[in-house]
Structures are given as C-alpha cells and as structure tokens.
Amino acid sequence: xxxxxxxxxxDVTIEAEPGTPLLWVLRxxxxxxxxxxxxxxxxxxxxxxxxxxxxxxSCLMPVAAVSGEVTTIEGLSSDNSHPVQRxxxxxxAPQCGYCQSGQIMAxxxxxxxxxxxxxxxxxxxxxxxxxxxxxGRIRKAVKLAIELNSEEKA
Amino acid sequence: xxxxxxxxxxxxxxxxxxxxxxxxxxxxxxxxxxxxxxxxRRSEAFxxxxxxxxxxxxxxxxxxxxxxxxxxxxxxxxxxxEMGQGIFTSMPMLIAEELExxxxxxxxxxxxxxxxxxxxxxxFEVTGGSTSVRTxxxxxxxxxxxxxxxxxxxxxxxxxxxxxxxxxxxxxIVHAATGxxxxxxxxxxxxxxxxxxxxxxxxxxKAPSEYKLVGKPVxxxxxxxxxxxxxxxxxxVVVPEMRYGAVRHxxxxxxxxxxxxxxxxGMPAGTSLxxxxxxxxxxxxxxxxxxxxVLGLEPRWTKGATAGLSSKDIEKKLRxxxxxxxxxxxxxxxxxxxxxxxxxxxxxxxxxxxxxxxTPMEPLNATAHVRPEGIELWVGTQSHTLTRLLVSQATKVPxxxxxxxxxxxxxxxxxxxxxxxxxxxxxxxxxVGKPVxLxxxxxxxxxxxxxxxxxxxxxxxxxxxxxLPLALTASIASPSxxxxxxxxxxxxKSGIDMTTIEGLADMKYExxxxxxxTVAVDTGVPVGFWRSVxxxxxxxxxESFIDELAHAAKQDPYKYRRALLEKSHPxxxxxxxxxxxxxxxxxxxxxxxxxxxxxxESFGSxxxxxxxxxxxxxxxxxxxxxxxxVDCGRYVNPDTIAAQMESGVVYGLSxxxxxxxxxxxxxxxxxxxxxxxxxxxxxxPEIAVEIVESGEAPGGVGEPGTPPIAPAVTNALFxxxxxxxxxLPISNHKLTGKKKA
Numbered sequence: 001x002x003x004x005x006x007x008x009x010x011d012v013t014i015e016a017e018p019g020t021p022l023l024w025v026l027r028x029x030x031x032x033x034x035x036x037x038x039x040x041x042x043x044x045x046x047x048x049x050x051x052x053x054x055x056x057x058s059c060l061m062p063v064a065a066v067s068g069e070v071t072t073i074e075g076l077s078s079d080n081s082h083p084v085q086r087x088x089x090x091x092x093a094p095q096c097g098y099c100q101s102g103q104i105m106a107x108x109x110x111x112x113x114x115x116x117x118x119x120x121x122x123x124x125x126x127x128x129x130x131x132x133x134x135x136g137r138i139r140k141a142v143k144l145a146i147e148l149n150s151e152e153k154a
Numbered sequence: 155x156x157x158x159x160x161x162x163x164x165x166x167x168x169x170x171x172x173x174x175x176x177x178x179x180x181x182x183x184x185x186x187x188x189x190x191x192x193x194x195r196r197s198e199a200f201x202x203x204x205x206x207x208x209x210x211x212x213x214x215x216x217x218x219x220x221x222x223x224x225x226x227x228x229x230x231x232x233x234x235x236e237m238g239q240g241i242f243t244s245m246p247m248l249i250a251e252e253l254e255x256x257x258x259x260x261x262x263x264x265x266x267x268x269x270x271x272x273x274x275x276x277x278f279e280v281t282g283g284s285t286s287v288r289t290x291x292x293x294x295x296x297x298x299x300x301x302x303x304x305x306x307x308x309x310x311x312x313x314x315x316x317x318x319x320x321x322x323x324x325x326x327i328v329h330a331a332t333g334x335x336x337x338x339x340x341x342x343x344x345x346x347x348x349x350x351x352x353x354x355x356x357x358x359x360k361a362p363s364e365y366k367l368v369g370k371p372v373x374x375x376x377x378x379x380x381x382x383x384x385x386x387x388x389x390x391v392v393v394p395e396m397r398y399g400a401v402r403h404x405x406x407x408x409x410x411x412x413x414x415x416x417x418x419x420g421m422p423a424g425t426s427l428x429x430x431x432x433x434x435x436x437x438x439x440x441x442x443x444x445x446x447x448v449l450g451l452e453p454r455w456t457k458g459a460t461a462g463l464s465s466k467d468i469e470k471k472l473r474x475x476x477x478x479x480x481x482x483x484x485x486x487x488x489x490x491x492x493x494x495x496x497x498x499x500x501x502x503x504x505x506x507x508x509x510x511x512x513t514p515m516e517p518l519n520a521t522a523h524v525r526p527e528g529i530e531l532w533v534g535t536q537s538h539t540l541t542r543l544l545v546s547q548a549t550k551v552p553x554x555x556x557x558x559x560x561x562x563x564x565x566x567x568x569x570x571x572x573x574x575x576x577x578x579x580x581x582x583x584x585x586v587g588k589p590v591x592l593x594x595x596x597x598x599x600x601x602x603x604x605x606x607x608x609x610x611x612x613x614x615x616x617x618x619x620x621x622l623p624l625a626l627t628a629s630i631a632s633p634s635x636x637x638x639x640x641x642x643x644x645x646x647k648s649g650i651d652m653t654t655i656e657g658l659a660d661m662k663y664e665x666x667x668x669x670x671x672t673v674a675v676d677t678g679v680p681v682g683f684w685r686s687v688x689x690x691x692x693x694x695x696x697e698s699f700i701d702e703l704a705h706a707a708k709q710d711p712y713k714y715r716r717a718l719l720e721k722s723h724p725x726x727x728x729x730x731x732x733x734x735x736x737x738x739x740x741x742x743x744x745x746x747x748x749x750x751x752x753x754x755e756s757f758g759s760x761x762x763x764x765x766x767x768x769x770x771x772x773x774x775x776x777x778x779x780x781x782x783x784v785d786c787g788r789y790v791n792p793d794t795i796a797a798q799m800e801s802g803v804v805y806g807l808s809x810x811x812x813x814x815x816x817x818x819x820x821x822x823x824x825x826x827x828x829x830x831x832x833x834x835x836x837x838x839p840e841i842a843v844e845i846v847e848s849g850e851a852p853g854g855v856g857e858p859g860t861p862p863i864a865p866a867v868t869n870a871l872f873x874x875x876x877x878x879x880x881x882l883p884i885s886n887h888k889l890t891g892k893k894k895a
Contacts, residue, residue, distance in 0.1 A: 017443065024442040028398070033390040034383020036564075038515055039596045043827040046515060073383030080382050088381040092373050092793065095801055096238030097380030098515040098564030104381060123836050129827065131515045131565050132238045133804025135838035137797070 008075030018064040023047045025063045026072055034073035034101045045128030048102035055109035073101040083152055084108045087145035095132035102128045107142050111149050220297050226259055226325055226339030233265035235281040235536050237566035239856040240794035243374045244287050245294055247790050251368045252298030256325030262375055264560040267538040278539035282571050282683060284757035284854020287790055291852055299357035307352050308344035309336050371793035386562040388534035389519045399582045399592035400444035403433035403602045406820035407678055408459030417451050428585040430578040437586050441593050459678035460820040468677050472610035475631035481671040482649040485659035488667030493625035497616020501706055503699060505880045507691040508814035510606035510684055511830055516564020518599055522579035523589035528555030534563035536571040544573045545580055568683035572604050600830050601822040604682025605815055607633040609691050613699045621707025625667035628658055633681045634674035645674055657692035657754060662726060663718040685805055686756055686857040693754035693861030701869045712739050712751050725785050725848055729762045732783035732846050737764035750869030752862040757854030759786035765866035769874045773889040777839045777867055787850035795855050796843040802859020803841055808832040810864035812885040
C-alpha cells in the first residue's frame with residue numbers, strides 16, 4: 001500500500017504492508033539506519049524517533065498509523081550540531097553506541113517539551129536501556145544538553 | 155552509505171582494492187612489520203592442554219599496518235574488534251605516542267581478515283579475554299616508533315643533516331638548528347622510498363615519563379560517528395540485491411525441522427524458506443515480512459538434546475556431580491581433609507549460579523553473499539579470522555576466497571565470538587543465490603544463546619584458633635565451555651576446564667591446606683564465553699564464602715581478607731585498602747544502608763569493589779553506590795578504564811539482581827527484556843572508580859570489573875538482612891527489610 005510520510009522535513013512515498021512498523025520502513029525503505037532495532041517489543045527504546053516532536057518507539061508503531069512529521073537521528077542535525085549531540089560528544093557517553101541514537105532522541109524530545117526538566121522529569125523521560133551501562137555518563141550528558149540547549153535559545 | 159560493492163563496508167576499508175593494489179599503490183607511507191608473536195594470556199592457560207597456538211606463533215608474519223597519506227592523515231588498521239571497550243582509541247594512542255603524531259589527524263579502520271594483519275601469528279585472533287591492549291602494547295609502540303625513525307631519516311636525507319639533529323613533534327619533523335620543519339604527509343614519499351636497511355630493527359621507544367597521550371584521559375575517536383546515526387553496525391549493512399532473512403530455531407536445543415519440504419512448498423509469493431543449522435530461515439524483501447512469515451509457520455521439530463529437561467533436573471545433575479568423590483583435582487596443597495577434621499570451627503556451604511544470556515543491544519546478524527567465485531561477509535564479529543576459518547570449514551571454500559568485512563559491534567560480551575548466525579546467513583545466501591542479511595529477533599537471541607554455564611559448588615572450610623582458615627575445599631560442577639572449542643584444544647584429557655576453575659583453583663587467600671576438584675557436566679544446553687567467563691561465578695563463590703568465614707570468625711570482612719593476603723600479595727592489599735578508603739569503610743554508613751566488599755583478579759587485573767545497599771520494607775533491594783579500585787598495571791586511557799569498570803559493574807549487577815535463563819520441558823523460558831531484563835536507568839548506582847598505580851605489566855580492562863560486584867552486593871545484603879544469598883539471582887530470594895538481631 002502506498003503512503004506518503006513526512007520524514008526529516010521531506011515528503012516521501014513508501015510502499016509497505018500496513019502492519020509494518022515505522023522502524024523497518026525507516027531502516028529498509030528510506031535508508032535511515034540510525035534508528036535501531038533492539039527488542040521489537042517497545043521495551044528498550046533503541047528505536048526511538050519523534051512524531052510531531054514527541055518520543056515514540058517506532059518498533060511498535062505501524063507505519064499506517066503514523067500521522068504527523070517523523071524526525072529520526074539523521075534529521076536532528078547533519079553535522080552533530082544539535083545541542084544533545086554536542087552534549088553526548090562532550091560527555092563521551094557511548095560505548096558500543098548501539099542504543100545511543102534512541103537515547104539522544106529521547107533526550108531531544110524531553111528538551112523540546114520542557115527546556116528545564118527536573119531530575120524527576122529526566123528519570124521519567126530517559127528510560128531507554130543500555131547494555132554497556134553508560135547510564136552515568138548519559139545522565140551527565142543530559143545535564144550538559146540542558147545547558148547547551150538553553151544557551152542556544154538565549 | 156555507498157552501495158557500491160567495493161565500498162559498502164560501512165566502516166571503511168574495501169579489502170579487494172586494498173589487497174590488489176598493495177602497499178605501493180597507496181600514495182604515502184605504508185608500514186608492515188615482521189614482529190615476534192606476543193603470547194596471549196589464554197594461550198598460556200591452555201599451554202598445558204597442548205593447543206597448537208605455541209607452534210603457530212613462530213610463523214608470525216606481516217603484522218599490522220599504518221598508513222600516512224600525503225595530506226598527513228594517519229590511518230591505523232586495527233585487527234581487533236571495537237564492541238564498546240574503547241580499543242579503537244587506546245590502540246591508536248600507543249602508536250600515536252611513539253609516532254609523535256598529531257592526535258587530531260588519526261583515523262581508525264578495522265583491518266581485513268588477511269594473515270598479514272594478524273598480531274599474534276596464531277591461526278586466528280579473538281577479541282576476548284580482555285587481551286587487545288595488553289597483548290599488542292609493544293607491537294603498537296614499535297609500529298609508531300619505526301615510522302618516526304623513518305620519517306626522521308627521510309627529512310634528514312632531504313635536508314642533508316644528521317638524523318640525530320632532527321626530532322619528531324606533533325606530526326612534523328623539526329630541525330631545530332635551521333628551523334626547518336616538514337609535515338609527515340610531505341615526507342611520506344621519501345620515507346617510503348628508503349632502503350630496507352633504513353628501517354630500524356629495534357626502534358628506540360620513549361620512556362614512560364615522556365608520554366604525552368598514554369596514561370592521560372583521551373576522548374574516544376568513535377563518539378562523533380556514534381551520535382550521528384551513521385551506519386556503523388553489521389545490522390546497518392546494505393548490499394545491492396540484498397534479501398532479508400529471519401530465523402526460527404528448534405525451541406528444544408538440537409531439534410531439527412521435520413516438515414521442512416511441506417512448509418517450503420506453502421511459502422507466500424516472493425518469499426522462500428531455507429533449512430539452516432539449528433532451524434529454518436524465511437527470506438523476503440523486508441525483514442518484517444520474513445519474520446512475520448516464519449512466525450506464522452507450523453514447523454514440527456525432531457526431539458532435541460534437551461527434550462524434557464528442566465532447570466530442576468540440571469540443578470540435581472550438577473549437585474550430584476559436585477559430590478563425586480573421584481572428580482579431577484584442579485589444585486591441592488597440604489592435607490585439607492585431615493586438617494578439616496581437626497579444625498575447631500567448621501563451615502560448609504553450597505553455592506550455585508544460573509545460565510546467563512549475553513543479549514548484546516544489537517541483535518545478532520550477518521550479511522552473506524555466496525557466489526561461485528567466493529564468499530563475502532559483513533558482520534560485527536569478535537573474530538573475523540575465526541569467522542573466515544569456520545565458514546571455510548563449513549563450505550569447503552578456501553579461506554583466500556572468503557572476505558570478511560568487520561563492522562562495529564553493538565555489544566559483544568562473548569556472544570559475537572560465536573559464528574552460528576554467520577553460518578546461517580551463508581546457508582541462506584547459498585540457497586537463494588542472493589546476498590542475505592540475516593537478523594535474529596530478540597526472542598531467538600535470548601532462547602538460542604551460548605549461555606554462561608550454570609554451576610554448582612560445595613565449599614568447606616576449617617578455621618584455626620585465630621579464626622583464619624586452616625583448610626579450604628571446593629568441588630565445582632559445570633558444563634564445559636572448552637569442550638566445544640576444539641580449536642582451543644577442547645576439554646583436555648585431565649577433564650579440567652580452565653574456564654570453570656579460573657578464580658577458584660588459583661585463589662590468593664593464604665591457607666595451608668587447599669583442595670579444589672572440578673567436573674564437567676554435559677547438560678545439552680549450549681554454553682560459551684560470557685563477560686569475565688569463569689571469574690563471573692567463581693568470584694561470587696570465593697568472595698561469599700570468605701565473607702562467611704570472616705563473620706564466623708567475628709572479624710571485619712575487609713580486615714579478614716587483608717590478613718589473608720598481606721603476606722604474599724601486596725598488590726591485592728593495596729587495591730583492598732584503596733577501595734576501603736574510597737568507601738570510608740571504617741565509618742558506618744547512613745542509617746538503613748549497608749556495605750559489602752569483594753576482590754577478584756581476572757585477566758591480569760585486580761579489582762576490589764564495595765557496594766552500598768538498602769532493603770525496603772517490602773524486601774526490595776537497591777544498590778546505591780559502588781566504589782571500584784582497580785590495579786590493571788600500566789594503562790593507556792584512564793577514561794576508558796573508568797568507563798569499562800562502570801560497564802562491568804552494570805553488566806554484573808543486572809545478572810546478580812535478576813539474571814537467569816531457566817529451562818522447562820527442554821526450552822528456555824525467558825524471551826525478551828521483560829523477563830530477561832538488564833539494569834534500567836533508574837536503578838543505576840553511583841559508581842566511583844580509582845586506578846591503583848602499580849606500573850606492572852598491563853592487565854585487561856573490559857571484563858575485570860564484572861566479577862566482584864555480585865559478591866559485593868550479596869555480602870552487603872547479608873549485612874542488611876542476615877540472609878546469606880548462596881544462589882543467584884538475588885530476585886529468587888525473599889529478603890526481609892530489617893536486620894536480624
């Protein structure tokens with residue numbers, strides 16, 4: 001079934017079975033492999049993207065049900081200039097790196113919703129899993145991202 | 155990402171162009187070296203079992219490569235795999251240090267699987283056993299130093315000045331007397347043209363006091379790529395005309411699909427079914443389609459090796475085996491049985507740990523293209539050379555006709571030392587005549603791993619008047635990892651699997667009478683290397699039991715350990731003292747908080763950890779803080795060491811708190827992260843890491859953080875509740891919130 005989506009600012013027409021999750025359309029049809037497959041059950045968050053700016057786990061989201069603009073890690077910036085990416089680099093957060101796209105997207109959505117999140121807000125928003133155990137550095141990166149983000153806006 | 159056949163390795167190098175063009179075709183300087191083999195710790199351990207490694211290491215050939223382009227960009231080819239442990243930064247640091255390179259001009263690429271990129275000269279190399287840096291340290295230094303000497307010689311020749319009057323500095327050769335300078339890029343042509351006699355056999359290495367990079371915290375080179383969403387991993391590979399494969403295994407280990415022909419005939423249009431080792435693979439034009447189709451089938455399976463088996467059966471089998479009187483003796487000293495008989499205080503305890511899955515974040519995958527002229531593979535593997543060897547053995551295609559493109563690994567932890575998914579991808583590609591990217595679902599990963607072996611141990615001790623042990627005995631039963639690894643020599647005739655007893659038979663605590671026995675028990679459940687291997691369970695056994703002895707002797711657990719190490723193991727004492735100072739051990743923790751301590755040596759490094767815990771009124775344990783002191787000898791990147799200690803703690807903590815793979819009716823009961831769950835962000839303890847400087851030979855870093863955490867936590871829980879946890883995971887125990895009087 002043909003369907004038109006807006007992904008990273010571009011209109012794209014895709015052909016996919018209606019039940020196909022957005023994740024696989026992004027990865028296989030649109031050549032956007034930054035969004036990762038981790039569990040297929042919405043448990044780990046490696047597949048986190050934005051739909052209309054809100055964090056969504058794309059492995060459970062049927063593409064046919066997507067209404068609104070999709071943003072993936074590739075659409076955050078083309079040069080790592082997004083404040084969250086800069087913060088992640090500064091904190092040197094990744095180890096294997098596989099979950100980090102999802103982590104970054106979760107953080108970016110949180111900052112979009114609330115520029116000055118509390119610790120409780122951070123805990124509520126940052127629930128993605130990391131098998132390498134980079135949670136400590138991710139927390140540092142999130143704090144840094146809050147600063148960089150507000151500097152950018154100021 | 156480019157989709158051209160030549161360049162579609164997402165992490166860089168095209169082997170074909172590299173090998174065909176050879177060194178000379180590169181504009182710039184390319185160095186290859188004949189260097190003596192550097193023995194791995196594992197090969198020492200296995201020397202007793204008569205593996206071929208010792209012999210093969212004599213044949214060490216061209217080892218590793220360094221390329222300096224005319225623009226000064228330096229590319230380092232690393233023949234070890236980057237799976238998060240940071241070696242794509244620390245290994246280049248060693249080269250750059252000696253080369254006096256400008257660190258901002260360093261690039262890293264994975265080396266091809268050709269023999270000339272083999273560091274050790276062994277038949278294959280594995281990125282495992284926390285060996286990457288410590289076994290290549292000297293080789294990497296010499297690569298850098300040799301290149302530096304050659305660049306100096308080239309500059310000196312051009313300027314007509316003595317080489318001794320020139321020096322290398324930040325990517326330039328400088329002649330101070332005349333103020334002349336030349337960038338490495340400008341000198342590469344001249345350096346490459348130098349006669350072989352100009353290549354120093356024993357280049358002078360820098361003194362550690364002159365180091366500018368090594369030993370200093372350096373940011374990872376791969377971070378920018380890893381935050382950009384760039385295709386880096388095996389799962390991201392795209393090859394023209396590629397099809398997607400989804401696997402379904404026999405739910406019982408060792409079963410086979412009995413109605414394959416029937417199923418294959420009924421496949422929907424545009425899909426096909428392939429029988430592969432261990433199961434069936436549906437191939438389609440998208441992975442979701444392939445997965446949906448394969449899950450919709452109704453395969454019948456033949457009776458597998460574990461048919462009818464449950465975890466209770468395995469426990470019983472291990473317990474019975476551990477009680478065997480004639481089990482092979484792994485270590486003995488004095489007369490333990492006799493000494494036990496005379497001891498005033500006797501302790502006896504049974505401990506066990508479960509099977510554990512690895513669950514790297516990137517689901518298992520491999521892309522294979524089987525053609526008449528050869529096989530091309532794209533895979534995040536912990537051993538591209540072993541991948542090539544095993545695919546060659548399985549297909550009878552000679553190794554020279556097999557190309558392995560190594561990608562970044564989305565976690566390895568030992569799981570990607572295995573090649574089951576690669577062989578399945580090869581089988582699928584061969585059957586459909588197209589390249590196939592095979593991806594396992596998370597459920598297949600959890601249910602078809604090579605698990606950390608379950609094990610069971612009986613421990614006994616007798617204490618003297620002073621409370622210190624007079625005798626210690628241990629009898630451990632476990633499935634053998636080495637039995638299947640015939641290329642490492644298999645399970646030796648002695649019946650002693652080194653991986654079962656490491657950290658147990660060689661425990662460092664002073665004790666005049668010691669007796670350790672072990673027995674390999676086949677359960678039919680596949681087992682393999684899991685981060686820190688035998689130390690992952692033996693540290694729990696030894697460090698829990700020592701804690702029991704300390705409490706029985708009414709002594710402080712830290713001081714008790716110290717007393718048993720003080721005479722012969724000063725490095726251990728220093729590490730213990732450091733962690734005790736960090737945790738403020740002598741000062742009681744806050745109300746409701748309790749601490750436990752543990753120390754373990756693994757992979758050449760000594761790590762002590764203190765965990766601070768609490769138990770809620772509902773009996774829910776929480777780990778709030780972990781202090782880590784590590785002596786890993788000489789080290790490269792302290793920031794990586796801190797990261798790896800944190801990582802090792804979290805990996806071990808997930809397992810200690812609730813990690814278990816159980817069987818019912820021959821099948822694994824767990825299936826995804828809801829029932830085989832890792833630590834979540836809100837459970838993350840605060841972790842402090844301190845490196846204990848010893849200047850000793852470099853030790854491993856990727857694994858040694860894991861072993862001490864389980865006993866540190868259970869020892870703390872004993873302090874909190876009076877309940878001694880002798881079986882992991884902790885979630886199987888009912889804890890009371892209040893300390894018993």
